[in-house]
Amino acid sequence: MKRLSRYRRHKAAGPALLIFALLAIGTTFSVASATTTAQTTTADRSALIEEGRQIFLKGCSSCHGLNSEGGAIAPSLVGVGAASVDFQVGTGRMPMADMSTQAMRKEPLYTPEETAALAAYVASLAPGPEIPTEEQLNYERDGSTAEGGELFRNNCAMCHNFAGQGGALTQGKYAPTLMGVEPKHIYEAMVTGPQSMPVFSDKTITPEEKMSIIKWIKAAEAEPNLGGASLGRVGPVTEGLLAWTLGLGVLIGVAVWLAMKAR
Amino acid sequence: MTAEARLGQVANYVDERTGAAAWMKKNLQKVFPDHWSFLLGEVALYSFIILLLSGTFLTFWFDPSQREVIYEGSYAPLEGIKMSAAYASTLHISFEVRGGLLMRQIHHWAALIFMAAIVAHLMRVFFTGAFRKPREGNWIIGVGLLTLGIVEGFLGYSLPDDLLSGTGIRIAEAIIQAIPVVGSYLAYFAFGGAFPGEAFIPRIYTVHVLLLPGAFLALITAHLMLVWYQKHTQYPGPGRTEKNVVGYPLMPVYMAKAGGFFFIVFGVIAFLSAVASINPIWLYGPYTPGQISAGSQPDWYMGWLDGLVRMAPPLESHYFGYTVSWNILIPGLIVPGILFTGMALYPFIESWITGDKREHHLLDRPRNAPNRTALGAMSITFMIVALINGGNDLIATHFDLSINQIMWGTRFGIFILPPIAFVVTKRLCLSLQRADRELVLHGRETGRLLRLPHGEFVEVHEPISPEKAYLLTSHEQAPALELPEVDGRGVKRAGAIRNKIRSRMSVAHSEAIPKVSADDLKEIEH
Numbered sequence: 001m002k003r004l005s006r007y008r009r010h011k012a013a014g015p016a017l018l019i020f021a022l023l024a025i026g027t028t029f030s031v032a033s034a035t036t037t038a039q040t041t042t043a044d045r046s047a048l049i050e051e052g053r054q055i056f057l058k059g060c061s062s063c064h065g066l067n068s069e070g071g072a073i074a075p076s077l078v079g080v081g082a083a084s085v086d087f088q089v090g091t092g093r094m095p096m097a098d099m100s101t102q103a104m105r106k107e108p109l110y111t112p113e114e115t116a117a118l119a120a121y122v123a124s125l126a127p128g129p130e131i132p133t134e135e136q137l138n139y140e141r142d143g144s145t146a147e148g149g150e151l152f153r154n155n156c157a158m159c160h161n162f163a164g165q166g167g168a169l170t171q172g173k174y175a176p177t178l179m180g181v182e183p184k185h186i187y188e189a190m191v192t193g194p195q196s197m198p199v200f201s202d203k204t205i206t207p208e209e210k211m212s213i214i215k216w217i218k219a220a221e222a223e224p225n226l227g228g229a230s231l232g233r234v235g236p237v238t239e240g241l242l243a244w245t246l247g248l249g250v251l252i253g254v255a256v257w258l259a260m261k262a263r
Numbered sequence: 264m265t266a267e268a269r270l271g272q273v274a275n276y277v278d279e280r281t282g283a284a285a286w287m288k289k290n291l292q293k294v295f296p297d298h299w300s301f302l303l304g305e306v307a308l309y310s311f312i313i314l315l316l317s318g319t320f321l322t323f324w325f326d327p328s329q330r331e332v333i334y335e336g337s338y339a340p341l342e343g344i345k346m347s348a349a350y351a352s353t354l355h356i357s358f359e360v361r362g363g364l365l366m367r368q369i370h371h372w373a374a375l376i377f378m379a380a381i382v383a384h385l386m387r388v389f390f391t392g393a394f395r396k397p398r399e400g401n402w403i404i405g406v407g408l409l410t411l412g413i414v415e416g417f418l419g420y421s422l423p424d425d426l427l428s429g430t431g432i433r434i435a436e437a438i439i440q441a442i443p444v445v446g447s448y449l450a451y452f453a454f455g456g457a458f459p460g461e462a463f464i465p466r467i468y469t470v471h472v473l474l475l476p477g478a479f480l481a482l483i484t485a486h487l488m489l490v491w492y493q494k495h496t497q498y499p500g501p502g503r504t505e506k507n508v509v510g511y512p513l514m515p516v517y518m519a520k521a522g523g524f525f526f527i528v529f530g531v532i533a534f535l536s537a538v539a540s541i542n543p544i545w546l547y548g549p550y551t552p553g554q555i556s557a558g559s560q561p562d563w564y565m566g567w568l569d570g571l572v573r574m575a576p577p578l579e580s581h582y583f584g585y586t587v588s589w590n591i592l593i594p595g596l597i598v599p600g601i602l603f604t605g606m607a608l609y610p611f612i613e614s615w616i617t618g619d620k621r622e623h624h625l626l627d628r629p630r631n632a633p634n635r636t637a638l639g640a641m642s643i644t645f646m647i648v649a650l651i652n653g654g655n656d657l658i659a660t661h662f663d664l665s666i667n668q669i670m671w672g673t674r675f676g677i678f679i680l681p682p683i684a685f686v687v688t689k690r691l692c693l694s695l696q697r698a699d700r701e702l703v704l705h706g707r708e709t710g711r712l713l714r715l716p717h718g719e720f721v722e723v724h725e726p727i728s729p730e731k732a733y734l735l736t737s738h739e740q741a742p743a744l745e746l747p748e749v750d751g752r753g754v755k756r757a758g759a760i761r762n763k764i765r766s767r768m769s770v771a772h773s774e775a776i777p778k779v780s781a782d783d784l785k786e787i788e789h
Contacts, residue, residue: 101665145339145340145342146339146340146341146342146343146344149340149341149344149548150344150548153426153548153551153554153556154553154554157426157548157554157555157556157557158554158555158556158557159557160557161556161557161558162426162427162546162547162548162556162557163546165558166557166660167556167557167558167656167660168557168558168655168656168657168659168660168666169666170665170666170667171665171666171667172659172663172664172665172666172667172668174659174660175557216340219339219340220340220546223340225540225543226357226358226364226540226543226545227357227364227368227539227540227541227543228368228536228537228538228539228540229538229539229540230540230543231539231540231541233543233546234558234657235427235556235558235559235560235657236420236427236542236560236561236562236563236566237558237560237563237566237653237654237657239371239375239539239541239542239562239563240375240562240563240564240566241563242535242539243372243375243376243379243535243563244379244563246535246539247372247375247376247379247531247532247535248306248376248379248380248383250531251306251376251380251527251528251531252299252303252383254524254527254531255299255300255302255303255305255306255524256299258299258302258520258523258524259297259298259299259301259302261297
């Protein structure tokens with residue numbers, strides 16, 4: 001304590017104290033506000049919906065319409081459900097950066113709280129797929145990796161590639177990579193079918209099977225590259241490139257060296 | 264007794280029984296010319312040896328059977344999955360056999376480098392005119408080896424029966440089916456019934472490990488014996504003529520160089536196999552006809568074929584109850600057929616155009632055969648455009664392009680770019696000839712400026728060495744063929760159209776910037 005008090009008249013003491021105080025208040029507030037959102041009541045819910053509506057009017061309505069009825073450039077959001085909003089906004093795809101062929105994944109614009117409010121508002125318009133709960137998403141417990149792999153190759157690999165690295169679709173569209181995607185978002189994508197992706201309803205792929213798929217994707221993500229550098233896990237194209245450059249390139253270099261005249 | 268004397272005794276023992284000494288003495292002193300581009304074929308040869316050895320290792324555990332098994336090996340993500348014994352045994356080699364994965368990767372990387380070295384060697388032979396008389400036969404053997412290599416490689420990566428290789432077999436089946444009238448019968452014959460059946464993997468295994476390696480050994484032996492017998496070609500230069508070979512003797516120089524080079528080739532392949540994954544079949548999963556992965560490509564030497572099939576528009580005709588799928592038939596069979604036949608016949612086509620029936624042991628500098636060099640550049644451009652379309656989906660995702668744009672770009676590019684490459688290359692060759700002429704006449708530009716007493720500035724040119732001047736002027740510039748329409752007695756010759764084509768091609772082929780003659784040099788001196 002004595003050591004610390006020596007610095008109490010130091011030039012930086014004031015600003016340091018201020019930063020410490022701000023951090024303490026901020027942390028306390030975020031902890032406190034997190035606990036309040038966790039205990040939502042009906043009254044809180046309508047407040048949340050209203051908050052979501054306000055965000056929607058500011059950020060989304062110019063394309064999706066004042067009443068989410070859709071427009072010339074954006075679809076109606078009536079009945080898309082909270083899961084759809086959580087996926088599109090939570091992965092940063094919405095709001096779109098520009099009107100290109102496909103919304104791409106980027107840093108989300110809205111905080112998780114704002115996203116939850118938006119989701120609550122859109123879900124209040126008409127019933128739709130719900131955001132899965134933590135309990136529902138226990139893929140480690142409910143899923144089977146091998147079965148997930150089989151399901152993945154049957155339903156997903158034709159667009160997302162055999163290792164979930166993504167692939168090309170027509171006209172500049174693409175199936176994105178599945179590496180580093182949150183389990184929640186993978187699940188939501190399957191039930192809502194964003195952009196070019198088809199909907200995999202609970203009848204075509206049951207919730208347990210969805211857990212298996214997620215488990216397999218997570219296993220593929222965590223799997224070390226057993227044969228050395230992965231070369232992107234995209235098949236023979238990069239292998240051919242390496243064979244010509246590093247393989248034959250080095251050998252030609254050696255051949256030049258071997259055929260050099262002794263100096 | 265000294266070691267030397269002991270060795271002499273052994274040599275004597277062998278010589279007394281075989282009479283090998285004279286033969287050995289002659290052949291061990293055989294001279295080979297030295298140039299890095301002459302080692303490309305050696306890379307292919309050494310890769311082949313590595314392929315034989317690593318392939319033999321793999322056969323100890325590989326089970327070429329489409330019998331269904333349930334996987335119980337150590338790779339957890341596939342546990343309990345139904346698969347063929349071929350796939351399961353490849354997983355076994357990869358994960359349970361000691362050194363198995365490394366051997367698999369050595370085998371596959373060696374295959375890719377084998378094919379790349381063959382293509383590089385082919386380009387060297389083509390661009391230097393090494394295929395000319397008396398080596399036309401050896402050129403055809405080379406084209407045969409390239410073709411066999413493509414087939415052998417395809418069969419090799421089809422064997423593990425993973426999702427990607429099954430996709431490749433499916434396309435091969437489609438190409439067989441596209442043969443008019445007999446296609447479907449041939450496909451049933453090859454597969455022993457409907458696709459995929461249970462016969463194909465065992466059959467291609469026999470072809471892959473027995474028939475084709477045998478054919479390779481026979482053709483490679485013939486290829487090398489012809490090189491030995493006809494002697495190696497050499498680049499032009501002082502002291503090098505059509506009647507000698509300037510270089511180093513086989514023993515000891517080339518024995519050491521070639522022996523060392525084998526180990527370097529092996530080292531590079533082993534290094535690649537140790538650090539870079541190739542064909543990770545466990546990620547692809549077992550083949551079932553209902554599944555497919557995005558970005559399914561063949562190995563690079565088949566990529567151009569895949570690219571051609573991808574760019575073909577959906578054309579189909581029906582004649583007398585038979586379907587003709589032009590979209591597969593043209594890119595999958597007709598175009599490759601024309602390309603490879605044209606390649607095999609090129610030495611004869613060129614000698615027909617030039618009317619040159621003499622032997623050639625001195626190589627051409629590519630610039631001194633502009634038409635041939637341009638034709639080569641045109642073919643390479645064609646292949647690269649096709650190859651790009653073979654990877655169109657990966658190019659689309661990695662460079663933010665539309666797959667449709669790439670397809671349309673290559674559809675037009677395959678017709679437009681090769682002729683452009685031809686014209687540009689030919690002009691480049693002629694420009695280089697012009698530069699050579701300048702160099703001989705006026706010497707090297709030194710960059711030193713000199714001011715003369717009367718104020719004029721001149722750049723100092725340094726004359727080039729006599730060796731260099733010889734190199735730049737020693738080549739032959741044959742005039743175009745003269746094919747008069749009437750013979751000596753005024754009678755019109757037969758085959759007028761053929762002669763016209765021939766003489767036009769001959770004019771194009773003999774186009775050149777006149778090289779510096781002795782008279783030119785005399786004129787300069789005055």
